[in-house]
Amino acid sequence: MIRTTRVRLCLAASAVAVLAGCSGTDLRRDRPYIERTTIESRPIAEPVRAITGFSDGLACMDSMLRAERVPTTLITSKQIPDPSSKAPVAAKDMIFTALSEMSRTSNAFRIVDFEIDPLKQDTVQTLTSLMLPAGQLAIPKPAVYVSGAISYVDQNVLIRNGGIGASAKNWEIGYSNDVITTAVGLELHLGDFTTRTLFPGLDSANEIAAGNKGEGIDLGGRIKNAGTQLTIGGTISQGVGPAVRTLVELGMIEVIGKWARVPYWDCLALDQSHPEFQRQLREWYGDMSDEQRVRLFATALHALGYYDGGGDGRADSALRGALARYQADHQATVSGNFNFESYERLMTNYVATDGSDHFTRIGWGDGARAGAPRGGQVALDAEAARPIAVDITLDRKDPHFALGESLLLNVSVDRTAHLYCFYEDAKGTLTQVYPSTFQPAPLLQARRSLLIPDIANPRSYTLEMTQPGHEAATCLATADDRSNELQRALGAAALEPIHAVPGTATLRQTLLELARGTHAGIGSAEWDVDAHASR
Structure with missing residues (x-):
């Protein structure tokens, strides 16, 4: 019996060696496989713009600052440190983006982008350092500046573990569920640049909770002397980056609103700021067929003045061109594709909430109610397209x-x-x-x-x-x-x-x-x- 087993092993090893020798190391035989590299290396998901629940609040602040004729102010920001080293994000650049969004039509702020960091000698910084002493460059003095820090990142604040299992002589099964939370805090202040003093009361201190969740199923069985094992699991992790961006946009609306003495709270009470707003839109989007989505896009783009064709459910070049123009105007990634990002931008003013977790469609879809859209938008069933404002x-x-x-x-x-x-x-x-x-x-x-x-x-x-x-x-x-x-x-x-x-x-x-x-x-x-x- 031992000899027979050894013979079989020798024959198997010989077969593997022969196959390896036949294939050789000639890569030309694998050319079709290798050529797929440049295709498979590309992302399969479309890029989207970074949108939070307060992105529409920034646009609201822009309109409010313009209505109040807030004069153009030079502003800059200190680096926003993270003492915990658990949130390696570009918070300062997020602040600049928020200020830019609040200045699109109001011209409320001009950002002074200058700092001296010997560890980051890029081209702009190097040229600036050379031209300033020679008098070839004049950097204006900011009037105000933003200061602050990611005050804490507390991980594992709450941990919930659960599991259940059962087994018998020839099988076993188990299920586990874990939920872990993280708390992130951000402090922001506004200061006078000339005196390097912080304005009393012009501050913001907010925190947000992010969660991680994992689930798993383990299956095992035995047939005679052979055993099998199967594990199925999934994990959802809410990132620190989106959490910090949300805190930055909220904090900047508060700080700038207090500084400009405008009713900034109106820009924080928008329905879009509800944390479930985008998730509800995503659910409605997933319930629609491709033809229903195209018809909705055509109807909305016609009402908003971008498209003059019909809503027959065909995604022709005219409709895609109209969608691309809309995407460019509303800060969506310009692609001409019928995707959720554009759907969310189109429908954002046609959804209302009662202040809890209940959302209603205004003038579109199943269960829609009558009513006027937000922001003076035209009704989606309007026959005449809205003129350019x-x-x-x-x-x-x-x-x-x-x-x-x-x-x-x-x-x-x-x-x-x-x-x-x-x-x-x-x-x-x-x-x-x-x-x-x-x-x-x-x-x-x-x-x-x-x-x-x-x-x-x-x-x-x-x-x-x-x-x-x-x-x-x-x-x-x-x-x-x-x-x-x-x-x-x-x-x-x-x-x-x-x-x-x-x-x-x-x-x-x-x-x-x-x-x-x-x-x-x-x-x-x-x-x-x-x-x-x-x-």
């Missing part, structure tokens, strides 16, 4: 100017559009002030501020109050370029008096007629120049 604000809340004062217009649109702006002075003279030779690009990105005139150009013109009376500004936004049609109709180049149109009222009619059928929008602002007002 044009917002014009002055650089101060008081619409009264003294002679000799200058004016600055802040213009933004809710969809990327071609923009044309006109100024009517107290004498009734109309002039096109945008685009011009000083600001030639007529295309304005959505939710981006445009200042007219360009204060960054020292050779630009000024809008100075030279005569008492009533003045106005009017801007037209169109989906396509109408520069040639406008010049033919108005008979004047930019920054030259327009004699073919007598006044703003006639100008509005002319502009709307030229842009008919393009979902064009018009915005205006008015003010008075008082000869007796003090400067």
